């Protein structure tokens with residue numbers, strides 16, 4: 031498979047370069063900037079992109095790539111800091127300039143190769159301090175802005191290009207087409223990265239492993255997709271384990287069990303550990319302590335199962351590409367298997383290696399794989415759910431009564447959003463409960479009942495979130511149903527705090 035390798039010099043947009051390229055069916059991989067030439071060649075790239083980054087090429091500790099890359103006769107595109115690296119390395123001069131942020135008008139001086147297919151100008155997003163003062167021998171200027179004379183340069187013979195702006199951000203007009211021009215026209219890459227191919231090749235790779243695999247499943251998209259890929263590859267040598275901790279959504283344990291046993295026909299074991307979890311949580315109201323108790327109990331239950339039913343050679347995890355990059359673990363070419371012991375607190379004695387079939391994928395790609403594997407929409411489209419479950423949606427101690435209220439009220443919130451056709455448009459939606467009470471009237475009597483809070487948020491990545499402006503009719507139906515259908519509840523409130531300063535979950 032043809033591939034583009036992106037060297038990461040620390041820009042906040044580095045990931046976006048890969049995302050944009052994958053959008054037009056080309057596999058792009060992000061690697062640390064200091065990858066050696068030997069390791070880079072093992073990846074067999076058809077072209078290289080240098081990302082932007084916060085440094086100046088004149089800083090003492092400026093990140094520099096392996097010098098051999100410049101002589102590799104591979105097409106190179108440098109973006110922002112990457113552009114300055116090219117200027118510097120091929121003998122040009124970079125100077126400190128006035129910082130330039132935001133949109134600039136790029137005038138195109140040469141509309142072949144990189145900048146082909148556009149008019150005379152495009153809007154380009156700038157974010158830089160330094161700029162090219164003298165371009166190296168053999169290079170020509172192919173685009174300029176008012177403030178930056180050499181905003182786009184090219185050495186056509188060497189197929190080396192540099193651009194001062196960021197084509198990967200949406201604010202650059204035709205940015206994806208600029209990347210496409212480089213990848214497809216200059217590097218001559220075939221557009222062959224499809225999720226169908228990914229499924230096929232991953233199953234083939236996994237089918238070669240020996241030994242049994244243990245996979246914890248939660249009912250979430252990532253662990254479900256990971257387990258299905260492995261199941262298709264090794265069948266009964268996979269054991270899926272689902273721990274019911276009593277903190278899941280209403281009916282969820284049954285729904286997940288039914289889908290896994292009926293739809294997927296894999297070795298699936300549901301461990302009912304409700305009592306153990308709830309007993310350990312008894313009397314605890316501190317949010318962090320609750321999370322810790324749940325984490326420890328999960329490891330205890332899971333290890334007990336593995337010790338009793340093993341030996342297993344691998345532990346499968348639904349790790350995604352952004353997690354791999356964030357953890358700073360660089361990987362070998364197309365590796366799905368990483369040798370590693372004692373992961374996530376599991377005892378060393380289990381000697382499990384890690385199998386991560388999704389470590390090359392972004393979340394939206396996982397969803398596409400899920401569709402190909404015919405995962406029911408109820409799992410595929412369900413909102414994210416926190417690992418510690420309802421324990422973080424119950425303020426204070428987790429009691430049976432509060433659990434029942436949180437489950438029933440959350441089901442009402444989800445149902446009403448589905449009916450109103452907005453469930454798929456919001457990031458998360460649920461009801462939370464604490465110990466506060468308020469007076470209500472039921473019939474002719476005054477009653478001191480619970481307050482339930484409804485939380486619905488919009489978000490792109492959960493890093494920030496805004497409360498959803500739900501239509502008042504939907505809010506009214508949710509409120510009426512919660513007070514009518516749950517005896518103990520007298521008041522319903524709607525949470526209008528965004529993140530920051532609040533968080534999505536209350537605990």
Ligand code: XMP
Pocket residue numbers: 321414415416417418422458492529532533534535536
């Ligand atoms: P906060 O509450 O920090 O949540 O705004 C951000 C996103 O993360 C989810 N979340 C968790 N997920 N384990 C998880 O797997 C956790 O302990 C946890 N805490 C919060 C939350 O649902 C939201 O999507």
